[in-house]
Amino acid sequence: MSERVQTRERARASLDLLYRISRELAAQLDLRQLLQHILQLTLETVGGPSGSILVLNEHGRILEGALAFGGHVHDHTAEQLSDTFERGLAGWVVEHREPALVKSTADDPRWLRRPEREGEGESRSAISVPLMTRVRVVGVLTLVHPEPGRFSEEDLELLSAIADQAGIAVENARLFSAEQEGRRFASTLQEIARSISSTLDPALVFPQVLEQLERLIGFDSASILLRDGDVLRLVAARGFRDNRAIIGLTLPVRPEMLTGRVLTTRHPLVIEDVQEEHGWVQSEEVPESRMIRGWIGAPLIVRDHAVGVLNVDSHQVGTYGAAESEVVTAFADQAAAAVSNAQLFAETQSARLRYASLFEDSIDPILISDLQGTISDANVRAQAFLGCSREELLGRSVLELHAPNNEQRPLALASLQEGETKAYEARATHQDGRQLPIEIHVKRIDIGPQVTLQWILRDISERLALDELRLDMTSMIFHDLRSPLGNIISSLEMMQSSLTTENEPLRSVLSIALRSSRRLSRLVESLLDLGQLESGQAVLHKTPAAISNLIGEAVEEVHPVAEARGHLLQFGLGKAELPMVEMDVDMIRRVLINLLENAIKYTRTGGRIGVAARKHGRELLVSVTDNGPGIPAGEEKAIFEKFARVHPEGHPKGLGLGLAFSRLAVEAHGGRIWVESELGKGSTFTFALPMGNP
Numbered sequence: 129m130s131e132r133v134q135t136r137e138r139a140r141a142s143l144d145l146l147y148r149i150s151r152e153l154a155a156q157l158d159l160r161q162l163l164q165h166i167l168q169l170t171l172e173t174v175g176g177p178s179g180s181i182l183v184l185n186e187h188g189r190i191l192e193g194a195l196a197f198g199g200h201v202h203d204h205t206a207e208q209l210s211d212t213f214e215r216g217l218a219g220w221v222v223e224h225r226e227p228a229l230v231k232s233t234a235d236d237p238r239w240l241r242r243p244e245r246e247g248e249g250e251s252r253s254a255i256s257v258p259l260m261t262r263v264r265v266v267g268v269l270t271l272v273h274p275e276p277g278r279f280s281e282e283d284l285e286l287l288s289a290i291a292d293q294a295g296i297a298v299e300n301a302r303l304f305s306a307e308q309e310g311r312r313f314a315s316t317l318q319e320i321a322r323s324i325s326s327t328l329d330p331a332l333v334f335p336q337v338l339e340q341l342e343r344l345i346g347f348d349s350a351s352i353l354l355r356d357g358d359v360l361r362l363v364a365a366r367g368f369r370d371n372r373a374i375i376g377l378t379l380p381v382r383p384e385m386l387t388g389r390v391l392t393t394r395h396p397l398v399i400e401d402v403q404e405e406h407g408w409v410q411s412e413e414v415p416e417s418r419m420i421r422g423w424i425g426a427p428l429i430v431r432d433h434a435v436g437v438l439n440v441d442s443h444q445v446g447t448y449g450a451a452e453s454e455v456v457t458a459f460a461d462q463a464a465a466a467v468s469n470a471q472l473f474a475e476t477q478s479a480r481l482r483y484a485s486l487f488e489d490s491i492d493p494i495l496i497s498d499l500q501g502t503i504s505d506a507n508v509r510a511q512a513f514l515g516c517s518r519e520e521l522l523g524r525s526v527l528e529l530h531a532p533n534n535e536q537r538p539l540a541l542a543s544l545q546e547g548e549t550k551a552y553e554a555r556a557t558h559q560d561g562r563q564l565p566i567e568i569h570v571k572r573i574d575i576g577p578q579v580t581l582q583w584i585l586r587d588i589s590e591r592l593a594l595d596e597l598r599l600d601m602t603s604m605i606f607h608d609l610r611s612p613l614g615n616i617i618s619s620l621e622m623m624q625s626s627l628t629t630e631n632e633p634l635r636s637v638l639s640i641a642l643r644s645s646r647r648l649s650r651l652v653e654s655l656l657d658l659g660q661l662e663s664g665q666a667v668l669h670k671t672p673a674a675i676s677n678l679i680g681e682a683v684e685e686v687h688p689v690a691e692a693r694g695h696l697l698q699f700g701l702g703k704a705e706l707p708m709v710e711m712d713v714d715m716i717r718r719v720l721i722n723l724l725e726n727a728i729k730y731t732r733t734g735g736r737i738g739v740a741a742r743k744h745g746r747e748l749l750v751s752v753t754d755n756g757p758g759i760p761a762g763e764e765k766a767i768f769e770k771f772a773r774v775h776p777e778g779h780p781k782g783l784g785l786g787l788a789f790s791r792l793a794v795e796a797h798g799g800r801i802w803v804e805s806e807l808g809k810g811s812t813f814t815f816a817l818p819m820g821n822p
Contacts, residue, residue: 163194164201166294170271171196174283174290178251179271182213183259183298184222186451216240217256218268225265227257227291229284232276252276257287259295266299333466334364337438341459342366345452347440349416352463353379353387354428354436360387367441368416377413385409386425391434396426396453396460400446422447426460430468438463495583499541499572501526504580513585515559526583530556530566541581544572556585565589613652617645643688647725650718651785661792668715668796672708675716675741675748675817676701682720683739686728694733700740709748709817715793716817720750722786723813727754731810747799747816755810764803790815 167181182193190213195202213219220238221228231253233239239254251272259267269291273279338350349367351374353360359378365371382388386407390397402408402423410417422442427434438460442448487494493510497503506521514521514529532554544550549571556564569584620642627635683697690697720739727737731754738753759767768791794801794815805811 160192160194162297163192166269166290166297167194167196168201170269170287170290171201174255174271174279174286176271176273176278178273179269180218181259181267181269181294182218183267184265185449186264188222189446189449213268217254218270221256221258221268221270222265225258225260227284227288228255229279229281230254230256231279234276250274253278255279255283255287257284257291259291259298261295261299266295269294330463330466330470331363334463335366337459337463337466338364338366341440341456345440345448345455346442348443349420349441351439351441352428352436353439354467355381355391355434360391360437363436368414374414377411379409379411386423387437387439390425390427390437394427394429394434396424396457398448398450398453399423399425400448416441419443421445424448424453424456426453426457428460428464428467430464435464435467493585493587495521495526495585497526497581497583499579499581501541501581510585513558513564513587514556526581530554530568530585541570544570544581546572546574548572553588565592613645613649617642617649620645639688643685646685650721653718661789661796668712670710670712673711673713673716674708675706675750678713678717678720679739679741679750682717682724685721686724689725690728690737693728693731693735695728695731696736698736698738700738706741706743706748707819709819711797711817712793716797719790719793719815720752722790723752726786726813727752727756727811730754731756743819744816746819748819749814749816751812751814753810753812758807758809759803759805759811760807764805767803768801 163181163183167179171177171179178197180193180195183191185191190210213222217228217230217236217238217240228238230236230239233241233251233254252274253276254270254272256268256270258265259269269287271279271283271287334352338352341347341350347367349365351362351366351368352364353362355361356378358381360381362374362377362379365374368374379385379387381391383392384407386397386399386402386405389407399405399408399422401421403421408423420441420443422444424440426438426440428436428438438456440448440452440456487505487507490507490509493513494507495503495510496505503521503524503526506518511518511521532552549569551567551569553565553567556566558564565588567586567588569586571582571584573580573582620638624635624638624642627638679699679701683699687697724737724739731737735755739751740753741748741750743749768787770785770788791801794817797817799815799817801813801815803811803813
């Protein structure tokens with residue numbers, strides 16, 4: 129056959145090879161089978177009894193490979209080519225990203241010489257080309273022959289053409305494999321998540337995490353350690369000589385140790401060779417720790433806290449990279465989820481026990497119902513208070529068990545907002561028919577989608593008895609003291625008027641006695657008026673009066689006491705004439721005197737007390753200002769309640785009736801009263817009276 133015919137036949141064979149390879153690429157996405165087909169077809173066409181093809185991952189390490197010798201392709205041979213790749217011709221081709229033609233392996237320094245293989249069967253010539261994509265080298269294709277000078281430049285061009293086709297195919301197959309691996313990874317995580325959701329015991333989940341992790345990442349051993357105070361305790365192990373025996377072993381938590389670094393930084397750590405790393409601890413109880421080289425440690429994060437470490441170990445140096453670290457971290461997150469679920473369950477159980485204890489041990493009767501009032505639970509105190517067993521109460525309506533007082537409207541349960549509490553007085557019906565006075569506090573509590581109402585039935589029979597006793601005592605004080613006080617005041621006034629100017633010392637003593645008697649009389653009147661004003665039975669004797677006159681009378685009444693304490697009284701009635709106002713003169717005079725006496729009592733010696741009046745719209749405003757200690761924030765309304773006192777120890781004491789009477793008296797006139805205060809700077813009490821139609 130002529131040289132031209134041989135060239136033509138060889139070109140045709142090359143085109144046929146490329147066509148067949150293209151068909152293989154289009155039909156095959158399994159990486160291992162693809163490599164075997166490419167290598168087999170290349171050997172048949174280019175010639176040569178032996179060859180290899182390697183695929184590299186993103187980190188430049190061998191991912192997969194195929195080896196042919198004796199004219200046949202053999203599987204699972206990638207590890208046998210590691211030396212050639214790292215120190216031989218294939219490594220040089222990958223590093224320089226260009227093909228290589230070796231006519232004689234004996235004279236080429238790029239060839240890795242193996243003395244044990246010298247002699248018959250040794251490779252004398254070789255050809256090697258990189259498998260390229262647009263961005264990186266994805267592999268290397270190599271053919272060898274026992275004869276020197278066996279390969280030519282034409283062979284190199286043909287092999288390069290094959291490599292161009294193969295590079296794209298290999299990358300597609302690798303991406304497909306990665307996608308399949310990703311799906312398997314997601315499926316595995318989903319399987320673990322289902323396992324986590326089906327159990328609240330991490331001890332049952334951890335072995336599954338390690339078992340499933342081994343399916344995705346090859347490891348020689350793996351373990352999970354949880355933090356227990358100042359140590360890490362081993363709770364799960366796989367791949368050790370005796371996994372059960374090492375459960376419970378502990379490691380100290382130290383920042384310089386690898387596990388300590390993972391806990392401190394809360395980031396995964398990848399080590400190529402732990403035996404060369406500072407912070408690696410070999411345990412005598414775990415002989416395998418002396419063989420571990422490659423290592424990944426991923427933190428278990430629960431509520432932003434590192435609670436443990438997932439370790440993956442290999443006996444080979446540089447086994448793991450970023451991709452493996454991501455997988456281990458994902459599995460660590462699943463293990464952390466198991467820990468979190470267990471912790472949340474334990475906390476929930478603890479909270480339920482605390483709630484149950486508080487619920488059952490409460491001194492108040494408590495009922496739990498839905499939004500319609502149907503009872504779902506009742507504590508022991510409620511059962512005893514109502515005379516019904518729990519079984520008798522369940523399913524009944526709370527509204528059937530009590531009736532609001534006459535002045536109370538039925539509560540609209542559906543209008544309650546989450547966390548809102550309503551209170552009202554009512555009468556509960558005992559099983560024997562007795563009516564029990566109660567104060568009800570109903571609160572809406574939303575727990576997830578479930579809406580519940582908490583009903584606290586507070587027994588107020590003792591409070592009502594005390595109120596009745598107080599009313600009886602007030603009535604007694606009024607009726608038994610009013611007449612003698614009136615006689616005392618009349619007698620003192622008569623004695624004072626009969627004394628001459630020469631008896632000034634005696635007149636002064638009588639003035640003090642008269643003021644004190646009048647003050648006691650006002651207190652008695654206030655006690656009576658308080659009860660009548662609260663019940664709405666007070667009768668006001670309204671007449672037109674000038675507020676300036678009442679202010680003058682009130683100031684005159686308290687002036688001697690203010691002067692004795694060194695206070696300065698100031699008026700502020702304004703330039704405009706103040707109108708006459710319909711009012712109960714005696715009641716408003718007592719309001720003014722109460723406010724002035726309070727200011728005198730609570731202001732330090734030598735203070736300033738002012739009283740002022742002015743028009744504001746259709747209201748007449750009267751204010752009393754002092755530079756006393758002031759009133760704590762949040763107490764501005766409380767001081768107007770009966771028997772309320774908010775001043776700390778060391779301040780003057782009182783019954784707390786004056787301001788309560790003042791509020792009720794002003795409100796009975798259709799007005800309002802309030803206080804503005806700042807601690808350490810004083811207070812201003814103001815009341816407003818309506819002025820009626822112009």
